[in-house]
Amino acid sequence: MEKKSIRFSSWWNSSSEATSCEDVSEVQQKESQVKLVANENQVVNDDQIEDENPWQTGIHQFNEEQVVRRSSQTRKPNPRYTNAAIVVDEQSEPESFEEASQIVEWVGAMEEEINALQRNQTWDLVPKPSGVKPISYYDETFSPVAKLTTVRVLLALAANKGWSLWQMDVKNAFLHGELDRDIYMNQPTGFQRKQHPEYVYSSLFVKMVDGKLAVILVYVDDLIITGDYEDEIVQIKENLSIRFQMKDLGYLKHFLGLELERSEDSVILHQIKYSTDLLKKFGMLDCKPIATPLEPNFKVCAHEGKDLKDATMYRQLVGSLIYLTLTRPDIAFAVSVMSRYMQNLKKPHLEAVRRILRYVKGTLGQGVTFKKGEEYNLVGYCDADYAGDHDTRRSTTGYVFMLGSGAVSWCSKRQPTVSLSTTEAEYRAAAMASQECT
Template identity: 40%
Template sequence: MTTVRALIATTVKKSWLISQLDVNNAFLHGDLNEEVYMQVPPGLVLEKPGLVCKLNKSLYGLKHASRQWYAKLTEALYSRGYTHSMYDYSLFYKRNGSDSVYIAVYVDDVLFLHEQFKIKDLGQLHYFLGLEVMYKEDVIIISQRKFALNLLKEYDCLEHKTCSSPLDPNVKLKAKEGAVLQDSTYYRKLVGKLNFLTNTRLDIAYGVQHLSQFMQKPREPHLKAAFHLLRYLKNDPTLGIFMSKDGDHTVRAYCDSDWAACLDSRRSISGYLALLGNSPIRWKSKKQETISLSSAEPEYRALRKVVGELVWLRMLFEELTVPFSLPISVYCDSQSALHIARNPVFHKRTKHIEVECHFVRDQLQAGLISLQHIRTDDQLADVLTKPFTGIKHSAALGKLSVFATPPT
């Protein structure tokens, strides 16, 4: 989904046209390279009993179908001069002088493919992979308003009181406190749907990450916290990402971490955010793999995660011909973590940190990134590492370009 957001952000900044098309019966176009047999369909009379059918083409429901359709589509695009992206195999592109066409595997160009596939032109992109795309003057807005409203309706939350923050900062959840739920599937299904909402709702990314820790054996306090998040969604289910048509093609990133906040494992939570101009295109909230011995360590590990993402984003944006300059500013509120990154000397308090984390130093010396200190109050990634009070959470939304979607 990061590539989709990057494409849309690039589209609005470059005033490109973005259209949606659909291939009719796409999976039926795939050629089978393996022998696959099926039972004779009802109603087909055979001369000899005991015969079966050998498939020459894919069918819906066949495990090979999606792979073979992808191979067929790739072959068709190659024959028309398209090139595979080296950094996301769901993306193809073709350039002719100053003109460019970009195609994702779920989108086909009607002008180039109509001879081989029957295509339905759906016009300007408005609804895509569960994302609603709205056009307002010089802004494209991505939201999941319909999905959020359906979710509230499914769990009977339309009449509930609203909450001003995704999680109650005064409630500390533990894995083994409270009565075990009789139906754990109910909780898992709810959290899974909330996780899908994080494709546009980075304001709930930390809350969903926190709830996801209890999927194995959910308990009543966990379900109560999940419904607290639903009540927060009811507060404004129309929130979405605003991608503005400004001239700012600067890529910048923010990273943050708490320290040993998980009461069960004492592991830390990392959060990072990457923006193109003021448009958020990539974010993550995740528990770290190891326990940190000081507050600087998780911050340094968070740096490692965001720098790895920036290496990939740089190459992707180069393919998208997005003009941005190096180094990319990475903002961190830990002076100690910045000192570890800038100082290649091993010290007794940091020599145990994994070698892979020093990837940050390599990219700093190579000129890909520049490390900047930022005040904690200005740290945009802070919302991805801990629960906020309602007032503080609301104040963070505008800085993240998350606003209510205007009526259509």
């Protein structure tokens, strides 16, 4: 009897991530009554920063004994940030099963997923064998995924040619194939069988005809379909719906947390909602914007400044910023630098990351734009500093590739070895860029 495995998204697990943000939520509640914004040029002394909760310092300092009277004067928004005006009251996605189970729409989606799996006879419910460690539901399945660079290249091509973009979703992300061993898996939270709650449950395709293209990009259970061979695209959709439990999501608007805005002459890829949720989560939604992600001639070292007792939130923030670089090449260098200090966190590192958030606040509307009808050539640029890392004396490589009017691939990464000259550093950067374009 063959068993197959599947993994669900991380909000199935009621992990400690939700509770790790309790301090931030308390700060946000207090800030709804009192908001103090530091001057852009304000310098925060290390001695003034408290170890217990460093996220209440700097931009968002709060003193319970202070009483601040709000001005009754009507303030007009700065025209410089008019393009960043967005609605921020949207309901955020639940972070655990307990939260999702309180929302009717999420309960319906979960039940639909479970029903689809049962219709396909995905598993058999069996007693847990002794000595077997079941895998967590949706934690350890390997699925076909496309590189994000491939996603951007496909969007650039579709924008340049004026092709429509459609999205389809497989209702149950599941490995359709034969397994060579039995796989045992815990029942998903909230859907355990009442009779036996302790039991366990045992990337780019192209078709061309007469010069016309139909393209399918697969990322686990999400599909992007585009091309100018519209008859074939319609047939592909019908065939997929017959073979699998599919959901036609219409024109592409959201993909892997990325947002897509389509006009007659361009496609804009951005993460406005993700950026806003990030600022809200870390109590920086009302911070004062700043013009650059890092100070000019910024220098940081691994051992300067006081230690922070808890680096958990810093690591969460840097990880979130890394995901934001999928559509924001302008912060790639700054985030790359600050990600080097995840294991040895100091207070100056915290202040530098806080500055990146202030820059994000002022540039919420930015993303990558792909225009229609532009000259469709691949152009790349690369550069390197020399011994820019003060701790290791290693150089940093940076490159960006443009396809048509928009960037499709970029990177800022510290080189693996020390270069003995600027020439060597430049050659290493050119070699890394060459590997990316081939």
